[in-house]
Amino acid sequence: MAPTSEGGAEALLPDLPKGPLQAYRSRASFCWKELALFLEGEDVLRLKKTIFSTLENDPLFAHSHGEELCLEKCRELSFLRCLRLLELSFLSMEDMVASPLLVQTLIACLGMYDWSLGIKFLLHMLTFGSAIYSSGSKRHLKYLPKIFNMEIFGCFAVTELSHGSNAKAVRTTAHYDPTTEEFIIHTPDFEAAKFWVGNMGKTATHAVVFAQLYTPGGQCHGLHSFVVQIRDPKTLLPMPGVMVGDMGKKLGLNGVDSGFAMFHKVRIPRQDLLNRTGDVTPEGTYVTPFKDDKQRFGASLGTLSFGRVAIVGMSIVNLKLAVSIALRFSATRCQFGPTDGEEVPVLEYQMQQWRLLPYLAAIYALDHFSKSLFLDLAELQQGLAGTDHSARQAELGREIHALASAGKPLASWTAQRGIQECREACGGHGYLAVNRLGDLRNDNDPNCTYEGDNNVLLQQTSSYLLSLLARHVQGGARIESPLRTVDFLEAYPDILGRRFTCPSVDGCLDSAVPLAAYEWLVCYLLRESHQKLTQEKRSGSNDFEARNNSQVATSLVSELVK
Amino acid sequence: MAPTSEGGAEALLPDLPKGPLQAYRSRASFCWKELALFLEGEDVLRLKKTIFSTLENDPLFAHSHGEELCLEKCRELSFLRCLRLLELSFLSMEDMVASPLLVQTLIACLGMYDWSLGIKFLLHMLTFGSAIYSSGSKRHLKYLPKIFNMEIFGCFAVTELSHGSNAKAVRTTAHYDPTTEEFIIHTPDFEAAKFWVGNMGKTATHAVVFAQLYTPGGQCHGLHSFVVQIRDPKTLLPMPGVMVGDMGKKLGLNGVDSGFAMFHKVRIPRQDLLNRTGDVTPEGTYVTPFKDDKQRFGASLGTLSFGRVAIVGMSIVNLKLAVSIALRFSATRCQFGPTDGEEVPVLEYQMQQWRLLPYLAAIYALDHFSKSLFLDLAELQQGLAGTDHSARQAELGREIHALASAGKPLASWTAQRGIQECREACGGHGYLAVNRLGDLRNDNDPNCTYEGDNNVLLQQTSSYLLSLLARHVQGGARIESPLRTVDFLEAYPDILGRRFTCPSVDGCLDSAVPLAAYEWLVCYLLRESHQKLTQEKRSGSNDFEARNNSQVATSLVSELVK
Numbered sequence A, B: 001m002a003p004t005s006e007g008g009a010e011a012l013l014p015d016l017p018k019g020p021l022q023a024y025r026s027r028a029s030f031c032w033k034e035l036a037l038f039l040e041g042e043d044v045l046r047l048k049k050t051i052f053s054t055l056e057n058d059p060l061f062a063h064s065h066g067e068e069l070c071l072e073k074c075r076e077l078s079f080l081r082c083l084r085l086l087e088l089s090f091l092s093m094e095d096m097v098a099s100p101l102l103v104q105t106l107i108a109c110l111g112m113y114d115w116s117l118g119i120k121f122l123l124h125m126l127t128f129g130s131a132i133y134s135s136g137s138k139r140h141l142k143y144l145p146k147i148f149n150m151e152i153f154g155c156f157a158v159t160e161l162s163h164g165s166n167a168k169a170v171r172t173t174a175h176y177d178p179t180t181e182e183f184i185i186h187t188p189d190f191e192a193a194k195f196w197v198g199n200m201g202k203t204a205t206h207a208v209v210f211a212q213l214y215t216p217g218g219q220c221h222g223l224h225s226f227v228v229q230i231r232d233p234k235t236l237l238p239m240p241g242v243m244v245g246d247m248g249k250k251l252g253l254n255g256v257d258s259g260f261a262m263f264h265k266v267r268i269p270r271q272d273l274l275n276r277t278g279d280v281t282p283e284g285t286y287v288t289p290f291k292d293d294k295q296r297f298g299a300s301l302g303t304l305s306f307g308r309v310a311i312v313g314m315s316i317v318n319l320k321l322a323v324s325i326a327l328r329f330s331a332t333r334c335q336f337g338p339t340d341g342e343e344v345p346v347l348e349y350q351m352q353q354w355r356l357l358p359y360l361a362a363i364y365a366l367d368h369f370s371k372s373l374f375l376d377l378a379e380l381q382q383g384l385a386g387t388d389h390s391a392r393q394a395e396l397g398r399e400i401h402a403l404a405s406a407g408k409p410l411a412s413w414t415a416q417r418g419i420q421e422c423r424e425a426c427g428g429h430g431y432l433a434v435n436r437l438g439d440l441r442n443d444n445d446p447n448c449t450y451e452g453d454n455n456v457l458l459q460q461t462s463s464y465l466l467s468l469l470a471r472h473v474q475g476g477a478r479i480e481s482p483l484r485t486v487d488f489l490e491a492y493p494d495i496l497g498r499r500f501t502c503p504s505v506d507g508c509l510d511s512a513v514p515l516a517a518y519e520w521l522v523c524y525l526l527r528e529s530h531q532k533l534t535q536e537k538r539s540g541s542n543d544f545e546a547r548n549n550s551q552v553a554t555s556l557v558s559e560l561v562k
């Protein structure tokens, strides 16, 4: 570390206040400031400091401990805070593109403060904003400044009452009318109402709406996204033909106004089709640069991965908060001891260490994974923006999709279980609302569900691995990927031949030992799944049945992540 | 089944309404009414019906879906409902003694309705009430009718801000003053404030307070319980010298007013010492029928077990509710399918079955365990009431204590994990507050903590098993217990010699196979723990260190329950 940067870091990392944790802290065998600097880097630390000190000094962000807020008030407050965030503009569009890790830091800081705010902001700026940016074209750039100055407020509407995981089957329609050059957005019935859409409940003025695109003559071209105005930005009253409302109380994230909407023949200009993957000419002809639906879908995988990769980071923030609370409590909470007069901190108990320290270790491992995946994704997206259509780019898209589809379950489940363990590790005091473990559990929970239910996502990773194996077995294709995460599978017959030989418990502490065991297990389960699937197909099951009858076997492959 | 009782049962179990579940229900291979009758019995079914139809028809019990209640309102409503319950008097004192399972049924029904009410009622009637009944003597019987007609409202105060698990170390004092024949109840400092006491926050008029008993001259006789009036029953204002208040919002159970209290030299009559295990003469001499503290403590184990055994049943109620919600949802929620047009219920997916059906099976097993343990406990308590001081009675007390100390963690953790799985199995819809999975998770959660933290309790069961083994190894004592739950350990050297021989997966479905594996594992872990502990002691660790360094090993024995 250069001395100047250390000097700078010193100011960024003031000494911790003296207190009951001092005894443990003084026993550390390393300098925590150096570690923080090594893990985060100065830019990230500086941004964190800017954000936290700004929020601390603005009364709008004062936490109202004790005071109870009703649902309406929670949502109003999150909205006002979101507005203020946009005024504060911690990162410009240029910063975001130049330093993806700063984007991750911003989300993390907002989440540490309050996930309702973090997610409201994320949905508007990044989900809504980047849907327009990455699925639209030049004609949609006009929306971007309006997003930054909050002239419009956005949401992202895929899910319907009856279709979540099976998003491709949503039933909202967009019929093109060449006489007026408009699309007619329509909800055929209540089950096709848009549902669960964050920001839609009370505050969004615009939605990116996914609908089945029909051209004159009645041909359906599959799912496309459209920018639809749903409210008047001045009055927040719904636009004509739009029935929109709030879904009510959720288990957590109650500052986010999740909403539903039904469209009654709402007309929007032709230009508001986000046309990166397909467009309709003024006369009503469908045009697309892609050969088929599958290729078109492949091109959109990068966009899909963003949310999942973000959730990996968000889940880790939750685990960090929970583990910090539980460890600090355990270091100061005394209970029992060698004699009646002398009690020891519960952290001294072997059980308490056994329960908490593996989660502390998981944080470091997952944090590293999360950052590197975020950077890989940024690389992918920059390629997409530069319209890189190379084979490597396509392969990278698939690999990141597979990593994100297993990484999101890994991180969100680890966090969910870890938070529960931390809650219990704090005994009764962990059950008091003010100690936040309940909010963390409730706010982390949907990370297991949105952007793809964990159990459904795992199957995507399994499919990826199985298809690599199938191509290898059938055509002798090499198993390799741009980020090299699957390259070890190339040696899978050798790996399967390996035997566990480590003679002692101490020997197992060498990380090569569990790694080898892990490789063996992946190969073993992969082979089992492959055989099960092949056998099912041979015995006459159709594709759907075969996949279903092998679901547990194939999911186990990715469940390894658990 | 006798035809008359079947006729009666028919009226108790009307047909289920036709609806979307009909398709699955009609495929059942058994008659659900016969099963319900077999599992519950007619008396229990009749009580359930009485309770539910009464609550359904009384507007005070109408659920206020949608309407938001503030904390104050929640607590007030629970209190009013608790009052009404006591007026309704579903079970008389005689019913309770004659049919313990009806008590369990009453708690279960109230919990199915709302745990805040269930627990408020339980704390007053059963925890407070039976503490007086079973720790007091004739002179305390005057309190019982007042409990039933709610002239007084009770709570049970052991825990202090600084002492939970280590309850023996609580620091509230009760000094006897022979000049006025009174005890002086006193809180030495804030850390010794009573804490977490359900009903104490706003509504209790009386508390059973645990305090260290001192006789003149300053001798301490250890923990005893006292009836202390804390509020005026007319005004609910605190009594002089009592500082009492509400702890604020919790993760769940917000209809229960959990509270704290500090006593400033509060004087209570000598007679309000609950004197079953020790008393003070008017002159100030301490008298006890027990030889030593250990024996005195042993005699109180039966009382301690009640709460834990009750929690086993309460946890199962939560799991039943969650699994019913998730299975019914899964049977009607369609997503994906063999063709685009044809979607199948998610219950058809192997993964969904794999995730939910083991919890369904666990319910049946745990329900049976819970009922039989409840009946065993009732037998124990009747023995105690009849002052049965036999060796068998003492041994039964220890066995039930060990079963309850492992059974509570087993049931509460299984429920907590099961509820989380059910929440996730319902996808986004599981995250909507109105669907109750959040309340179930939040209300079940403290079952892992109160009446003894699960991890601390497991160590009690381990100690019980290890002490049986030690007596066997050292003195050749037979390993046997009144309920025969540990008798298999007598064969432990043989069991350890067994090898796993089952040749096929199908063979493992015979329940004898997992049972044998389970017996082997218990014996193996027990031997390991015993050895670890002996070795630690030999290598010079003191008792406390030795136990701590073996904590994970010994807990694993009881963790088998997980």
Ligand SMILES: Cc1cc2nc3c(=O)[nH]c(=O)nc-3n(C[C@H](O)[C@H](O)[C@H](O)COP(=O)(O)OP(=O)(O)OC[C@H]3O[C@@H](n4cnc5c(N)ncnc54)[C@H](O)[C@@H]3O)c2cc1C
Residues within 6 Å of the ligand: A123, A156, A157, A158, A159, A162, A163, A164, A165, A166, A195, A196, A197, A198, A250, A253, A258, A446, A449, A450, A451, A452, A453, A455, A456, B333, B335, B336, B346, B349, B350, B351, B352, B424, B425, B426, B427, B428, B429, B431
């Ligand atoms: C807080 C929150 C915010 C959200 N925000 C948005 C938003 O802003 N915009 C938006 O469009 N959506 C949003 N969603 C919706 C979210 O994306 C969906 O909930 C998610 O995709 C899951 O879909 P579902 O809820 O319909 O679950 P379902 O698809 O109904 O799944 C139910 C269960 O069935 C199982 N299952 C389904 N298919 C299979 C299969 N083939 N094999 C095995 N098991 C299967 C699943 O594992 C799950 O357990 C949000 C959801 C939540 C909870």
Ligand SMILES: Cc1cc2nc3c(=O)[nH]c(=O)nc-3n(C[C@H](O)[C@H](O)[C@H](O)COP(=O)(O)OP(=O)(O)OC[C@H]3O[C@@H](n4cnc5c(N)ncnc54)[C@H](O)[C@@H]3O)c2cc1C
Residues within 6 Å of the ligand: A333, A335, A336, A346, A349, A350, A351, A352, A424, A425, A426, A427, A428, A429, A431, B123, B156, B157, B158, B159, B162, B163, B164, B165, B166, B195, B196, B197, B198, B250, B253, B258, B446, B449, B450, B451, B452, B453, B455, B456
């Ligand atoms: C909703 C609720 C209602 C309650 N109602 C009542 C009531 O009505 N009356 C009443 O008196 N009390 C009540 N309690 C208090 C309850 O009994 C205590 O919370 C419980 O006994 C645990 O004690 P604690 O909270 O002090 O946890 P602690 O004892 O501080 O435990 C903290 C952590 O340390 C661990 N730990 C402690 N000792 C050891 C050890 N030796 N080895 C390994 N690990 C250890 C525990 O596992 C736990 O994870 C209530 C609590 C709650 C949450």
